[in-house]
Amino acid sequence: MTTVTGNSSVVDNLSITKRQETKRNSNELGQAAFLELMIAQMNNQNPLSPQDNTEFVAQLAQFSSVEGLERLNKSFNSFMSNNALQASSLVGRSVSVESDKSTLYSGGIVAGSVTLDYATTDTQMRIYDANGALVQTIPVGELPSGESVFRWDGQNIEINGNLLDWEAGDDAAAAGQYRFEVTATQNGKSEAIATSLSANVNSVTIGDNGELILNLAGIGAVEASKVKQFN
Structure with a gap:
């Protein structure tokens, strides 16, 4: 063997x-x-x-x-x-997210929107500066149900593509951060309406789960999925 x-x-x-x-x-x-x-x-x-x-x-x-x-x-x-x-590619661009604060730059505009469940005949917008002082009270008046978009240049305001006819005053607001407060009468009751406002993207990071995090001027870190519009 x-x-x-x-x-x-x-x-x-x-x-x-x-x-x-x-x-x-x-x-x-x-x-x-x-x-x-x-x-x-x-x-x-x-x-x-x-x-x-x-x-x-x-x-x-x-x-x-x-x-x-x-x-x-x-x-x-x-x-x-x-x-x-x-x-x-998002750095330096402007996006709109749900917020009551935005920054007005010299020669620029603040873009925003509100969404109403019902049409209203009495809508008011109040704008405050960074110190909390009231800058403008704007009688917006009638707004339809759904989303309405607006643009504010520090003096005049345009809503749904139409320039609002009201006495804006002679002096435009200075560049800086502002807070927006919108109220509307719906079903006979005045209610605060959430606003979405524009903000510049300062930088972008990626979270542990792969989610894009936008660091917005004057607002802070916001998940990209929360962006309502890329301006």
Whole structure:
């Protein structure tokens, strides 16, 4: 009877070679080398004393799991890179988010909107400066149900594309931050109406969950999903 010898040496040499190749190659090549190593051991084992390959099979399952995780990480990193590229294009732009504060820049405008559940014949807008002093009280009057958009340049106000005919005064408001308060009579009761106002995007970050976070002038950090309009 022929005795199979040198099995341990053959497997050890193959193991050293495959470990070196694994360091040089990707995980996918490492898995292929691992399969070759397992087959080499099976081919060179003593037929009278076969080795238990349970550990090899368990390690092969770990290879598959690690490979799947690496592919998932690559896909996620690609997604994050695309998000970062898109985010960089938002810096310096103006967006509208739900807020009662906005910044008026010299020669610029504040864009905003309100949404009414019902049409109203009595809508008032009050604008306060950063110190809380009342700057203007604007009798907006009638507004339809749904969304109405407005633009304020520090003096005159345009609503739904129409310049409001009222006495705005001679002096325009100075550049700075302002707070807007809108009330409307609906169903016989005066109610405060939420406003959405424009703000410049100072910078953009990406949250842990991949969500874009916009850092808005005068407002702070706001999730991109909360943006109502890109101006």
